Amino acid sequence: MNPSTPMTREELLELAALDAYGLLDEYEAALFTRSFHHAPVGVQDEITRLQAEFASEEAILPDVEPATDLRRRVLGRVAAAVETETVGLAPLAMIGRSRPEPASMSSRRGLGASGQFWRAAAFALASAAIALAYVWMEARNRNELLWEYVIDRETQDLVHEELGPGFYDFLNNAACRKIVLRPEDDNVSMHAVLFVDDESGKGFLYAYGLDGRDCQLTAGGDDAVAAMFAHDFQCRGPIKGMLLNRITNDLAGLTWQITDVATGAIVLRS
Amino acid sequence: MSQQDWMLMHRVAAGDEEAVGELYDRFGPLIYKVAWQFHPSHAEAEDAVQEIFVRLWKTADRFDPRRAKLVTWVMLIARRHLIDRLRRSSVRPSLIPLEGEPPPSGPDPDPGAPAQTTEFNTRIRKRLDELPELQRTVIERAYLQGYTLREISEQLEAPLGTIKSALSRGLARLRERAASDRAI
Known part of the structure; x- marks a missing residue:
């Protein structure tokens, strides 16, 4: 072979x-x-x-049946996991719904300078908006108006400022493949999406939560095989966006991962 | 069906309880059988099934109906989880002693289901015994005990290609044999 x-x-x-x-x-x-x-x-x-x-072959499976209440326990376990994740995302859901609190309340929560708080909140909102727009785009195929509905002008400007104009091109390109990279540790809040345009061989990486890290994006097989693609980058803020070249068809189906160069730990993986 | 399956998995990804229930109704019993094969105890198998459904919820948006049917994808996620679980616990199920190996040293099967365990072992043993030795050994180690093909290749000092062929042919023969048994 x-x-x-x-x-x-x-x-x-x-x-x-x-x-x-x-x-x-x-x-x-x-x-x-x-x-x-x-x-x-x-x-x-x-x-x-x-x-x-x-x-679905059961020829070499045991003839055992689950207890009748296992269904209820499975639903409960999944509901608990959903609830845990929802609680973790609650601060994002609240952004934009209420007026800014007085500075005294911010200081009571130990959030530091309000400017920093709102900048962090804006980053979080931008990230959530990007994710939301991505899902909507997926669901409705291509509909440019959706982007306008989902994100207001100010947030669009922020996304533009942080990610650059290339991001819109990839987001609006229905032919792009989207590769989602998830954290190795479920307890950390970070994610990335790699948009790949197979026709042009170009890609766009959007990452959230890698602040302050020197990272390497690689594509490859298992540990014994050398990476078939590698790109180093630095994250100075919560959101990182960058254009990538030479995403050839040979890379389709490989595992993508982002490694923290300082520790050598894989932090995100497809 | 694939469009319906895709919609189902999108609902699962959104945490829709009804959709998770539908997924359980379709695949829960099959997943339980595989979980029990890896962890022959009701408590362990039930715990594994719950973990698998959480993993299915987390990964539901990755399902691509153009690449695989839903049953293939669900069972792949289930098996990967069970193999990961097995490697974390570092205890391999030894339902059937391998050629020249000591008796099983893994966890004892659930005392509540000794008849099932015996019947299962007997049936599996009978089917496996009909295979050529290499195919039987490779199936036991890869399919039932979660070893990687590279590990088996090193254990048996045989080329990786030989191991892959033996496993593929052995699984195909088992499936053919099961089909003919059902036809009788």
Whole structure:
């Protein structure tokens, strides 16, 4: 199997079960996915059908049934997780709903100078607005007016100031792939979205919460394989946006990650 | 169906309780079976199932119906979680002793379900015993015990390609055998 060329139908069929069971290493899984997307529609249908059959195969599974109240406990556990996340995002939801509090209240909350507080709040609002606009764009396909509805002029200016004009081009490009990078540690508030325009080979990274870090964005397979893409960048504020070149088709399906250069720790991963 | 599945997962991603309930009704029992296979105890398996559904909620917006059917995607997330859980606990399920290995040293199966455990082991053993030795060993280690293919390749001192082929062919044969059993 040559890593630079897509797998044949026979190779895809041979590895379909291993991919469905998550038994391929990251690099091979990425190659499998890339080859899948290159394959004719008929072969894709064949692969998805075969993988579904393997996934639902009970031939080597035990004949056990869950307790009847497990459903209730599962719903409760998910609801608790949703609640925890909602509580964590509550400050964002409150921004813009009420008038600014007197300075005395701000100082009682230990937030420091009110200017810093509102700048931080504005960053948070911009970040939330970007995420919201992204979701709306996804849901409604392309509708330029939505952006106007979702974000007011002032926030648009802030986003423009922080991310640059390139961000709008990628956000409004329905053909772009969006790769979401999530934190390795669920307790930290950071995220990133990589917009990729396969046609031009350009990309745009939007990241939130990496303030003060020197970072490296990489794409690759598992640890044994050298990164196939690497780009160093610095984050001076909460929001970071940058244009990227040479996002070639070879990178499709690979795992993207952002590493804190100082500690060597992976902080965000796709 | 794929459009409906996509909508379902978007509702799950939004934390819609009804959607999570629908997801559980469709896949909960199957996920439980796989969880029990990795953690042969009702308490452990139930805990794992709850964790898996939280993970499904967190990752629901990644589901791409063009790439896989929902059952494939759900079971992939479930298996990855179970393998991660297994590696964190550093205890591998040894439902079936491997060739030349000592008896199982993993956690004891749930004492509340000894009959199921025995029946399960017997049925699995019978099906696996019909496979060539390499295919059987690779399936036990990769599919049932969560070892990576690289680890198995090193353990057996066999090329990675050989391990992959053996696993792929073994799984296909198991599936064919199960289909013919059902047809009888």
